Amino acid sequence: MNLYDRYLLPTLIDLLCGIKPVQRQRAKLVPRAQGRVLEIGIGTGRNLPFYDKTRLSELYGLDPALQMHPKALERMHEAGIEVEMLDLPAEKIPMPDASFDTVVTTFTLCTIPDAVAALREMRRVLKPGGRLLFCEHGKAPDASVHQWQNRLTPLWKPLAGGCHLNRDIPALLREGGFHIEDMEQLYLPGPRPLTYNYWGSATAA
Numbered sequence: 001m002n003l004y005d006r007y008l009l010p011t012l013i014d015l016l017c018g019i020k021p022v023q024r025q026r027a028k029l030v031p032r033a034q035g036r037v038l039e040i041g042i043g044t045g046r047n048l049p050f051y052d053k054t055r056l057s058e059l060y061g062l063d064p065a066l067q068m069h070p071k072a073l074e075r076m077h078e079a080g081i082e083v084e085m086l087d088l089p090a091e092k093i094p095m096p097d098a099s100f101d102t103v104v105t106t107f108t109l110c111t112i113p114d115a116v117a118a119l120r121e122m123r124r125v126l127k128p129g130g131r132l133l134f135c136e137h138g139k140a141p142d143a144s145v146h147q148w149q150n151r152l153t154p155l156w157k158p159l160a161g162g163c164h165l166n167r168d169i170p171a172l173l174r175e176g177g178f179h180i181e182d183m184e185q186l187y188l189p190g191p192r193p194l195t196y197n198y199w200g201s202a203t204a205a
């Protein structure tokens with residue numbers, strides 16, 4: 001791994017993931033997590049302050065990027081939440097079938113190399129009636145913005161840890177075996193190719 005990816009990128013991602021409009025989205029979604037929870041791509045632990053501790057029985061955080069873990073552990077102590085960290089990719093979740101009440105993914109489906117395989121794994125580990133809570137940026141509805149997303153993604157991806165600007169989040173969720181229960185979408189403040197946001201919940205189709 002090069003020096004940029006090891007040292008600078010975690011700080012940049014943490015800063016971008018901590019801007020106000022993004023924090024507001026976390027506040028709408030993350031408190032809905034309940035029971036035994038798996039967070040996919042936990043990163044630097046930006047969601048940790050937003051969990052409703054009274055609704056959690058256990059929290060697992062999965063992320064293959066070890067360089068993100070120290071900050072996540074710091075936030076775990078600040079939030080007073082125990083997190084079982086798994087330094088593995090979501091395409092192969094090392095957990096039994098039907099073992100979680102909630103799976104959380106925020107700003108991660110853009111980056112996971114095989115997002116459909118990862119979603120199928122999330123579906124597998126959810127209990128019957130369990131929920132996927134998602135908040136993701138992706139394909140904008142305006143053709144001109146989407147064209148810019150397609151043009152910029154090859155340049156953006158190496159700078160942003162593999163992030164794609166143009167992924168069709170609802171289509172990925174469906175291909176991954178989910179039925180979208182509720183979903184809202186809008187441009188967050190900021191450059192339009194980077195900010196089209198989808199959030200809501202999904203259950204196994």
Ligand SMILES: C[S@@+](CC[C@H](N)C(=O)[O-])C[C@H]1O[C@@H](n2cnc3c(N)ncnc32)[C@H](O)[C@@H]1O
Nearest residue numbers: 017041042043046065089090106107108111112
């Ligand atoms: C933009 S960051 C978002 C971090 C965090 N979810 C948040 O909301 O702040 C994307 C995260 O996806 C993680 N990631 C990359 N590939 C992954 C994979 N195959 N499985 C799970 N997470 C992955 C990265 O390590 C990174 O922490």
